[in-house]
Amino acid sequence: MTKRFTTSSRNLIILILGTLIAIGPFSIDMYLPGFGNVADDFGVDISKVGLTLTSYLIGIALGQLAYGPLMDRFGRRRPLIGGLILFTVTALLCAFSWNLNILIAARFFMALGGCAGMVASKAIVRDLFEKKQVADVLSTLMLIMGVAPIIAPTVGGIVIGAFDWEAVFYILAVFAILMLLLITFVLPESAAPNRSTSLRPKNIVLEYLSILRNREFFIFAITRGFTMGCLLSYVSSAPFIFIEFFELSEQQFGWVFGSNALGLILGSQINRLALKRFSLLQITVTTCVALSVLTACGLGISFLNLISFWVVYPFLFMMLFLIGFQNPNVTALSLDPFTKQAGSASALIGSIGMIFGSVASILVAQLVTESVKPLLYILFGSALCSLALVLYYLNRRKTYALQTS
Numbered sequence: 001m002t003k004r005f006t007t008s009s010r011n012l013i014i015l016i017l018g019t020l021i022a023i024g025p026f027s028i029d030m031y032l033p034g035f036g037n038v039a040d041d042f043g044v045d046i047s048k049v050g051l052t053l054t055s056y057l058i059g060i061a062l063g064q065l066a067y068g069p070l071m072d073r074f075g076r077r078r079p080l081i082g083g084l085i086l087f088t089v090t091a092l093l094c095a096f097s098w099n100l101n102i103l104i105a106a107r108f109f110m111a112l113g114g115c116a117g118m119v120a121s122k123a124i125v126r127d128l129f130e131k132k133q134v135a136d137v138l139s140t141l142m143l144i145m146g147v148a149p150i151i152a153p154t155v156g157g158i159v160i161g162a163f164d165w166e167a168v169f170y171i172l173a174v175f176a177i178l179m180l181l182l183i184t185f186v187l188p189e190s191a192a193p194n195r196s197t198s199l200r201p202k203n204i205v206l207e208y209l210s211i212l213r214n215r216e217f218f219i220f221a222i223t224r225g226f227t228m229g230c231l232l233s234y235v236s237s238a239p240f241i242f243i244e245f246f247e248l249s250e251q252q253f254g255w256v257f258g259s260n261a262l263g264l265i266l267g268s269q270i271n272r273l274a275l276k277r278f279s280l281l282q283i284t285v286t287t288c289v290a291l292s293v294l295t296a297c298g299l300g301i302s303f304l305n306l307i308s309f310w311v312v313y314p315f316l317f318m319m320l321f322l323i324g325f326q327n328p329n330v331t332a333l334s335l336d337p338f339t340k341q342a343g344s345a346s347a348l349i350g351s352i353g354m355i356f357g358s359v360a361s362i363l364v365a366q367l368v369t370e371s372v373k374p375l376l377y378i379l380f381g382s383a384l385c386s387l388a389l390v391l392y393y394l395n396r397r398k399t400y401a402l403q404t405s
Contacts, residue, residue, distance in 0.1 A: 014137060016187050017124060018144025019179060020080075020117030023087070024060060027114055027172055028053065028235060029152035029257065033250040034165030035239050041165075042100040046239070050365045053236055055104045057361055059111025060118070061354035067119040068347025069204050076120045076127075080183060083116025088176040095169035115350065117179070122346040126335050134335065138328035139272045143265055150261045154254035161250065211338070211345050219393045220334040221349050223288075225356035226389075227326045229382040230291070232357030234316060237364045237375050245372060246309045256313065263317040267324020280329045285394065287325045288387040294318055295380040302373045312372060319379065326386075356382075 031052075039046040063083075070079040090110040097103035125137050159167045212218055242248045242256055274283050298315050301307060331349060338345040360378060367374035 013124075013187065014140055015144065016179075016182055017121040018141040019182075021121045021141050022144060022148040023114045023117045023176070023179070024111075026148040026152050026175070027091075027110065028056065029148060030156035030159075030168050030172070031165070032235075032239050032257070033153055033157040033253055034160045034168060036243070036250075037160060037165045038100070038103070042103075044100055046244075048100065050236060050361065052100075052104050052107045054358055054361050054365065055108040056111045057232065057354050057358040059108040060115040061351045061358060063112040063115040064119050064347040064350040064354065065204075065208070066112075066347075067116050068344035069207065071120060071123055071347075072344055076124055077183065077187065080116045080120045081180060083113045084176050084180045084183070086110075086113030087116075088113070088173045088180075091169045091173040091176065095166040095173075114176075115354075118350050119347045122331065122335070122350070126338070126346065134332045136272055136275055138331055139268045139275075141328075143268055147265070148261075150258035150265075153257040154251075157250045157254040207344055208348055211348055214337050215396070216337055216393075217334050217345065217348075219389050220284075220330045221352050223284075223386045223389045224327065224330040224334065224349060225352045226382040226386040227291075227323055227330065228353035229356040229360040230295075230319065230379050231323050233360040233364055233375060233378045233382070234319070236361035237368045237372075240368055241312065241372060241375070246312075260313070260317050260320055263320035264324040267321040268328060269324075271325045271328060274325075280333055281394075283325060284329045284333065285390055287322055287329070288383070288390045291319070291322045291326070291383040292380075292387045294322065295376070295383040298376045299380050302376050307372055 035046050035049045038049045038052070042049075067079055067083065087110055090106050090113060093106040094103055094110060097106055121141060122138070125134055125141070129137050155171075156168055159171065238257055239253070242253045243250070248256060271283065294315070301311055301315070334349050335345055360382070363378055364375065367378075
């Protein structure tokens, strides 16, 4: 990190960045226990309420593409502040929604605001740290972000039980206001504005295409996309699996969902230790193999009709544990080729992940309605595609090394 920061300032900045990344999952997970209440209030089926999650994921995917060039052109802070203001206003609109369609639309624009923090955090880390440090710091951010799925459903269940689902969005609005104050008075600007960055749509598209042409970026960003497909398939199906299928209460769901998220935290922190002995690529390959084997075992369990709470629960915990390894490493490998384009590259990584997550959530809404089996197919397919991409990269790198030797 640059010398202008003391250790305490460094830790505070990492805490702020981790909290910014956590806005996205917090806005999703705190709201999950209220799906049934929303369905009852608007007189719709609970599967229709899942569209509010899909619209949120689509908003994150599209919003990140806009913030990338904006953060390269104007620096990181100004677009970040604008995004959080939008998040605050639309969170309040969600609370005042008078039908499901308004809520779906408000969630989309809420995501457009909230994803500013997701883009800025990764870009700022890339601005301030070296390659191997990036993965280490991202693992720390995942620790902070991982607290959200533990706290959010539990808090959401308590808040919804005491008040109603609208109260969740009042809390999110207050949270965003607090972050605005921290960013305004504490977070420094990490990148000087680059006036050469064009904001014309054609030039933006060309810039993103130039980033996608980088083979290392493309392979690891798509690998991360499939990993996010696994993660968000689980998130979007969790209310059905635990509340509808296994018949847990909203409070029990909060505890189960939160405890599963400990796997994500545990994986990210053990990854920090592993990075001291192994390379990013070595850990990534090993994790891809392990994730493919685990999800294949899940399919085997479904074929044997052995699905039960005490089988599915630890299976999902182990999957999140492996994703805790995978996410920071493939993100660091994707960002490594870029310096000036770090904001756009960070945005594109996040957008690709959310596009895959949106597709996964749509598949879950359509297929995971009576059984857990379709989810296991989605998880296995995503894990297998991640492994295939990484093996392809290794093969191309080996071929190139032989040709140049």
